[in-house]
Amino acid sequence: MPYSGDRVKGPAFDLEGAKAALEAAGYKAGADGIRAKDGKPLSITISTYTSRVELPILAEAIQAQLREIGIDVKLDVMESVEEKLQAGDFEIIIYSLLTTPLGDPQSMLDNLLKSAGAYNYGKFSDPETDKQIAELTGEFDQAKRIELAVNIQKKAMEENAFGFIGHQNRTQISRKGVVELPNTPSSINAVTAKTDLVR
Numbered sequence: 001m002p003y004s005g006d007r008v009k010g011p012a013f014d015l016e017g018a019k020a021a022l023e024a025a026g027y028k029a030g031a032d033g034i035r036a037k038d039g040k041p042l043s044i045t046i047s048t049y050t051s052r053v054e055l056p057i058l059a060e061a062i063q064a065q066l067r068e069i070g071i072d073v074k075l076d077v078m079e080s081v082e083e084k085l086q087a088g089d090f091e092i093i094i095y096s097l098l099t100t101p102l103g104d105p106q107s108m109l110d111n112l113l114k115s116a117g118a119y120n121y122g123k124f125s126d127p128e129t130d131k132q133i134a135e136l137t138g139e140f141d142q143a144k145r146i147e148l149a150v151n152i153q154k155k156a157m158e159e160n161a162f163g164f165i166g167h168q169n170r171t172q173i174s175r176k177g178v179v180e181l182p183n184t185p186s187s188i189n190a191v192t193a194k195t196d197l198v199r
Contacts, residue, residue, distance in 0.1 A: 001100060001103070001105075002146050003105050003145075003146045003149035003150050003153070004105075004153075007150050008150060008153040008154060008157065009157070010157055010164060011157070011160075015068065015069065018069045019069050019070070022035055022042070022069060022070060022071075025037070026038075027042050027070065029070045033067070033070055034070055034071070034072045035069075035070035035071065041072055042070065042071050042072065043071070043072040043073070043074065044066075044071060044072075044073055044074070044091045044092060045073070045074045045075075045076050045090075045091050045092070046059050046062060046063065046073055046074070046075055046076065046091070046092045046093070046094060047075075047076040047077075047078065047081055047084055047090050047091075047092070047093045047094070048075075048076075048077055048078075048081065048093065048094040048095070049077070049078055049079060049080055049081045049095075050077060050078070050079055051079070051080075052096045054166075054168075055094050055095075055096060056075075056077045058094055058165065058166065059075050059077065059094050060075065062094075062165070063075060081093050081095060085121045086121075088121065088123075090121075093121070094165070095121075096168070097112065097119060103184060104145075105136075105145075105149040105152075105153075106136060106137065106145075109133055109136065109149060109152050109153075110133055110136075110137070112162070113126075113129055113133065113152060113156050113161060114129070114130055114133050115129075115130050122161065122162060124156070124159070124161040124162070126155065126159060126161075128155065129152055129155055129156065132148055132151060132152050132155075133152060135148055136148045136149065136152070172189070175197075177197050177198045177199055178195070178196075178197055178198075179194075179195070179196050179197075179198055180192060180194035180195045180196060181195050182195075
């Protein structure tokens with residue numbers, strides 16, 4: 001999409017930097033490799049759910065990676081995390097969101113990054129981001145919308161608003177003879193007036 005890809009980059013991977021930051025914060029590695037401060041082990045719980053089969057696998061991979069820097073991670077895999085999200089009763093949740101349901105960034109930015117956004121479960125709040133999202137709502141020039149969307153995302157990455165860890169690979173398959181079936185970046189399948197089955 002014109003407002004994503006190389007235009008928005010996450011933080012660089014720095015294993016040694018992560019270890020150094022923990023060390024500087026007073027978390028020392030014990031004999032078992034787990035860091036502790038004031039006698040309390042550094043431990044977090046990652047929650048996720050089973051209906052997206054890749055999410056528990058991602059959680060296990062993150063558990064192993066964090067173990068490398070001395071963080072003990074407990075996994076809480078359940079059928080649904082909706083109640084935890086609504087209650088704010090979590091440390092980390094791995095959750096899947098459709099970021100471009102309509103091929104436009106508006107809904108994702110509005111729901112995820114606005115202070116009162118419907119999916120802003122991490123309670124990210126930034127007046128400048130709210131202002132830019134309001135501008136995006138009233139902007140109809142496509143080039144300006146793209147620039148606003150890029151700037152909003154860059155700010156969110158700078159502020160570590162959320163940890164974005166992956167994207168879904170999508171494959172669209174149809175039977176022989178199906179014509180004019182659009183292939184979109186959204187996971188919502190759509191047909192048009194031209195979609196047909198030619199026998």
